[in-house]
Amino acid sequence: MSLLNLPTRFDFGQTEAKWTQVWKTKDYFHPQASGDAPSFSIAFPPPNVTGVLHMGHAANISIQDALIRGKRKLGFNTLWTVGTDHAGIGTQVMVEKQLKAEGTSRQELGREGFLERVWQWKDEYGSRIFEQMMRLGASGDFKRARFTMDEGYSTAIRKVFVDWYQAGIIYRANRLVNWDPASQTVLSDLEVESKEEKGSLWHIRYPLSEDPSQGIIVATTRPETMLGDSAVAVHPDDSRYQHLIGKTVTIPLSGRQIPIIADGEVADPSFGSGAVKITPAHDFNDWECGQRNDLEIMQVIDINACMNDKVPAQYQGLKVIKAREAIVTDLETEGFLVQVDDHIYQPGRSSRTGALVQPLPLVQWWVDMKRLADPARDAVREGRIKYVPERYTDEGVEWLEKDIRDWCISRQLWWGHQIPVWYDEQGEIAFVGTEDPDPEQSQNWTRDEDVLDTWFSSALWPFATLGWPEQTPELKHFYPTTVLSTARDILKLWVARMNFSSHYFLDKIPFEHVLVHATILTKDGKRMSKSKGTGIDPLDMVNKYGADACRYWLAQVSLTGQDVRFADDKLESSQHFVTKIWNASRFVLMNLDDFDPNYSLDLTQLKLSDRWILSRLRQLHTVVTQSMDDFSLHHATRELYQFIWTEFCDWYLELAKPRLQGEQRQQVQAILFTCLNTMLHLLHPFMPFVSEELWSEGLKKLDPNLPGEHLAIAPWPIIDHLPAVDNEAESQMDLLMETVRVIRNLRMEVGVASNKSVESVYLASTEATDREILNASQGMICTLAKVDQLQISSEMPELEQAAHGVSQTIQVALPLAGLIDLDKESERLEREIGKLDKDLAGLKQRLENPKFVDRAPADVVEQVRSQMQELTYQHQLLTERLQSLKS
RNA sequence: GGGCGGUUAGCUCAGUUGGUAGAGCAACUCGUUUACACCGAGUAGGUCACAAGUUCGAGUCUUGUACCGCCCACCA
16 A cells, blocks of 8 residues: 555544454464463453443443553553353343244243243354454454353353352352342342332321220331231330330231331331331341341232232232232221321332332342452452552442342343252252262252352453363463453442452452443433433444544543543544544655665754654653553543644644755654654554554555564554653743744734735844744744744844734744734733733732742742743833833 | 532533643634645633632642532331
């Protein structure tokens, strides 16, 4: 390809496809698990095979790939493990929906037939997810891709279950659990969400058994549960009810008699009537109360959220909501309903199906969390696992420290890891093992129907993906992983669980850093939601703006610690940046057609602008390199933008243009080459495609000796041979740029069109060094300010008609006989003087404060003094101008 | 009820150890000067939510208030 007649727009579609293919063919992202290079590894949080990736995934890919690509180029042996999660409930729900649309059901297909269908689904969506990742440029190791239900992974799961079972950490117990009637399975506490909803608080009178004319009033948000009440509790110190404790009341509509008990934990005298009905089978607090007081557990709601046969006939089989209506009506009719209040409460709902969660007593499998939590907590508390941003540290461990409750791991689903437990004919546990039992021996045994919670398998992700429980080279080489980058909402659900699993089985931390990235919100700051249609497919954005633009924007905003609002136009400006890079590179390459790669830059012949841009380049290099270690990707991206667009394009390239025509051509070419080469390397983690294209098709062809066959694996640029940061050059350039700005400003103010050059500009300074700098850079000022010639002197001559300005210690005058409107000019000067007055007043106030001069550091005082001096000087000059104008 | 964030230019957001506020987009003016009009040059726009405190000095530190968001625990 010839870069000399490239289009002015970067064709991202074609280029992305090309490089994805090349990188894949070259196997660049499939590292050997050997060698002396330090390792840097990330396990990509496996997306659910329920569907396609969303913007949150794209953000996370942008972050992780930036780090992986950066570290790869920095010489680390990098492994980015990718894969997908079987997502038990989620996937099963999706496939069941599909079946329903086809007029069949999982029950009709049977367990085996159903699982076959789910595997088909998985194959389709799993590969689609990998395609999406590749489209975004993810340099993951797709050859080592894993799935949470692949063979090796399943072996790991079995081992964990059996080990924990044998250690007594996994046990089976009958307890109150969260039941999702929609998906017909148990949920863990973390899978239940509660949000405020409008409801009612019904006050119901329970008559005293011995004297129905008396009674006790209880309040409830769920009247239907009264049919399963086992007691009414009052506070032991509540004087109103002392005489009733120990007596019994009759449950209205049911006629059952239940005791009035004293329980200080569940009854709050200040709420409602101070008396509370206790339903151990359907409420977590009541369950605890039942345990304390040895109450009957009377289940009245079944797994379909319907009233069961323990309730009066007229309510049997009714859905709880219907039953509630019927019961309330009947209570009212029979005079038991005392009062109804509007009430805001927070019912639990399934995070997956949104169904109202029913607390039900069921026999399930549990993990004893207290046996696992401590080492995981210590690793975080002692700083061996670091959270970024730091504030998430607490969120990461508080759950392990305080709120920890045992984890219910069995699910009544078909899709997942079936629990490796067999029961004998009596229903007793007969066998638990990593291999299936001997068929002869197990003839009359039945296997536990349930599967394990999806998070039980996700908890092994960072090490199971590396081959554990086998002691693989990958495990030795890449474990613990370096970084885990994830969304905030799964810190407990997933991150904490990987932590304790890793400590138990490998006695190691699973990762050193936990990066918590931003949530990508809609334009209005709402959560993106597929069901509301506010979700955005990253591929649409890639197709529209290109992968580089998307990645760059996401990397820039996703690690600042703040959630971000997404809108198309933001990607537009990133795309403009890509175009800018493309065109700047095109210009450089066009001017390197006769570039001699063997020419070595003569450091003794550098001009001011050369020294300046190289100094800036070095600082850019430092910032971007640093960002790979401290994850300050937003700094890196911003600095790249500032450097490339403003410093390199707006100033340096403009200065380079005339020099490329003269005797300095080779020297300038060498600097342009160095800048572009370094820029493309530093950009590559954020914009892999455009940088690879420009480097491989451009620079690498000009100088085949550049290390690395492609930019993706070319070593990070070394700039040690370049001059150190040059403060002198930077401050001198600042002076010159400021002067150019003043001239441009004057031109605009007096209405000189920007394409017209002006004949001459007068510059005067009493400082010899100023004049020296100006004299040495006359050409530069003329080029940038479109001026034919400069008159540089120590004193500003009296000019007939001119516009005046001042740049630091330099007076600037633009003489334009006939073009200057005297009134406008004095107005302008007055405006400038006004600004100076304001600034000077502030400075003066500080300097006149003896405490400031006394207590502030000397360099700060000095800085204020010199600023004062400079502004005073400017003030004086402009005032003189104004006076002479008026006289 | 407890915890954590946020409140900075019209909009979306930066602002590293306290030294007197920046970018992108939008607006306005000028310009097609052969890298780029997805461009260049310039202009305008902010008592940094509010109040007190510490300090010579506070967007930055402390306390309180208001509003918005998230997380946890829940009074039935």
